[in-house]
Amino acid sequence: MYEVFLTAIVDDSSFGAACAVLSGLCGMRPWQNFQRVLYFHGPPRAGGMPNQAHMDKQPSRKDLIYLWKEIHQNLLRQSYVIQARYDVPKDRQAAPMDLLATPGMLRWTDFPEPPHGRPMLTQRKKIEIWEQRNLPLVLRDNNYQFKTEIMEEVHRFYRDDVEFCLFRSYFLHPQHRYVSAESKTEQFLPLDSLPPLDSLVPIDMEKRWFLHVKTHVMSDNKPDDLRKAQDQLLAIRAELEGVFDFRSIDRKVYDTRIAQQAQGIQALPQKVVIGKN
Numbered sequence: 001m002y003e004v005f006l007t008a009i010v011d012d013s014s015f016g017a018a019c020a021v022l023s024g025l026c027g028m029r030p031w032q033n034f035q036r037v038l039y040f041h042g043p044p045r046a047g048g049m050p051n052q053a054h055m056d057k058q059p060s061r062k063d064l065i066y067l068w069k070e071i072h073q074n075l076l077r078q079s080y081v082i083q084a085r086y087d088v089p090k091d092r093q094a095a096p097m098d099l100l101a102t103p104g105m106l107r108w109t110d111f112p113e114p115p116h117g118r119p120m121l122t123q124r125k126k127i128e129i130w131e132q133r134n135l136p137l138v139l140r141d142n143n144y145q146f147k148t149e150i151m152e153e154v155h156r157f158y159r160d161d162v163e164f165c166l167f168r169s170y171f172l173h174p175q176h177r178y179v180s181a182e183s184k185t186e187q188f189l190p191l192d193s194l195p196p197l198d199s200l201v202p203i204d205m206e207k208r209w210f211l212h213v214k215t216h217v218m219s220d221n222k223p224d225d226l227r228k229a230q231d232q233l234l235a236i237r238a239e240l241e242g243v244f245d246f247r248s249i250d251r252k253v254y255d256t257r258i259a260q261q262a263q264g265i266q267a268l269p270q271k272v273v274i275g276k277n
Helices: 012-026 063-077 135-141 223-239
Strands: 002-010 031-041 081-088 104-109 122-132 145-159 162-171 209-217
Touching: 002 012, 002 223, 012 145, 012 162, 012 209, 063 104, 063 122, 081 135, 104 135, 135 145, 162 223, 209 223
Parallel strands: none
Antiparallel strands: 002 122, 002 209, 031 081, 031 145, 081 104, 104 122, 145 162, 162 209
């Protein structure tokens, strides 16, 4: 599946006005939800997901075999940071969450493709496996290590097959724990219970919101469908000109790949001090 989207930044002071515009455009009130997002760092050498001992296969779902096979094939060629996502009901957000028993969604996204003359659009492959229990066990079994977690507040609007997604991210742990995966030495676990939602601090210091206007192309090998999706989003950009400032985003912002360690080569130390034993 391909995901194609536009990106705009919305100041916190303009959030209400942005929701009003999108409500009028889509003819609906926003659908708000909170998602707990856990990030898992893949192994130094890509190995796929061969260990299926704890996968929630659900025989009634015929799509799962294909989805697990597809994500395994992509993770064989490259190691990534991938996400496990859990919906957090607003009225039960303080209750303990069992991450093994609670169904979650596994999300993998590839490095976006070059813009090819359409710099406002981001286009990348994406796989999502919904309603999966035991995700932390599945990832651990396949050498994916928990690194950090955040909370995402999302307000969604829909018009036909286009999704308008206003979202903002919040810290869940003390801020000093949010360092790059490569430089992180402290190991910690996901929280047993979440702090109150109204106590969370936005990750963006200016408390801004991000707007993604996106659509999906289900088949990877239908270039005509991709061009149609691109044209559809660019038409929406023109429709909303002067309302939202859609921006060209460097695709490196969305790079979830992990630098590969060549087989037979020992990893170098992270820090070298010259002149000392």
